[in-house]
Amino acid sequence: MISKRLLSASEYIKGYNVLADCGTDHGYLPIFCLENNYVTKAYASDNKEGPLNNAIANIKQADLEKAVIPVLADGLSYLNEEVDVVSILGMGGRLIISILEKAPLDNVKRLVIIANSENEQLRDFLKRNDWKIVAEELIKEKAKYYQLQVLERGKMELSNFEKEFGPLIIKEKSDIFKEMINKQITNLSKALSLTTNSESIKKIKNRIEVLERVIR
Ligand SMILES: C[S@@+](CC[C@H](N)C(=O)[O-])C[C@H]1O[C@@H](n2cnc3c(N)ncnc32)[C@H](O)[C@@H]1O
Incomplete structure (x- = not known):
């Protein structure tokens, strides 16, 4: 198969x-x-x-x-x-x-x-x-x-986020999609806990926020 x-x-x-x-x-x-x-x-x-x-x-x-x-x-x-x-x-x-x-x-x-x-x-x-x-x-x-x-x-018109993850994939919000995004959020949260640089902290927090929004 x-x-x-x-x-x-x-x-x-x-x-x-x-x-x-x-x-x-x-x-x-x-x-x-x-x-x-x-x-x-x-x-x-x-x-x-x-x-x-x-x-x-x-x-x-x-x-x-x-x-x-x-x-x-x-x-x-x-x-x-x-x-x-x-x-x-x-x-x-x-x-x-x-x-x-x-x-x-x-x-x-x-x-x-x-x-x-x-x-x-x-x-x-x-x-x-x-x-x-x-x-x-x-x-x-x-x-x-x-x-x-x-x-x-x-x-077609696409936002940056739709270019990255796919407009129809985002719209469908399948369990696999939520799982993938949640894994990214977990990895970013781990990175956040190890970071002291304020610029990096801002960037990571921003990315987490965007990812959380996309699976809502
Ligand atoms: C990872 S394999 C993917 C095989 C199959 N399409 C799949 O998805 O299971 C990538 C294949 O693309 C071939 N490839 C890489 N660059 C290429 C090119 N410029 N033109 C044609 N084939 C290429 C490689 O030799 C390799 O066999």
Whole structure:
């Protein structure tokens, strides 16, 4: 069975035509999407030979060589006009930005993204490039929290806090979200008890206040 992260992402790929999964590593996401007829074809790309060879072996084992095409490429430079949905999962936000900046996305209707970090910068970039968040999920896997975001063409307005945590994730206020924020508050409170610098105390208190407000 694929991971919770990949399973959740696959739900937002269902019904599109051709998927490009960038940074595919093992290739599990495109393989799962094809096995379940979520798309008719997929590209499984990675910029390193080792991970791509893992994907190639898994594609062969799944007997999907005609439908899942492995590609050795940096980012999404290989995109063609048949690709209508792109997934980028498990990379840092800045790396995802650098990939999207160079990608020929004209025919892409939907992006499915899980950034491991720097979500604030990533959402800011997506907003400035006329992508609009249509769905979000906060996923907990192996004690880590992952923000899944799904985007289509359009405009959006976001506060700094919404850029950091996701407007729909904040709105939903799920138990996982409250748990994540409460953990941050606990860590900040510990740091506060060890700090003597008045500037740092002010900053930490301010951050705690903002975090408390967001889960209220
Ligand atoms: C942590 S793995 C994530 C694998 C899978 N997407 C997942 O979420 O389970 C990140 C993968 O991205 C690949 N990668 C890193 N930079 C890349 C780039 N510029 N273009 C394509 N792939 C890249 C790495 O080689 C690695 O296989």
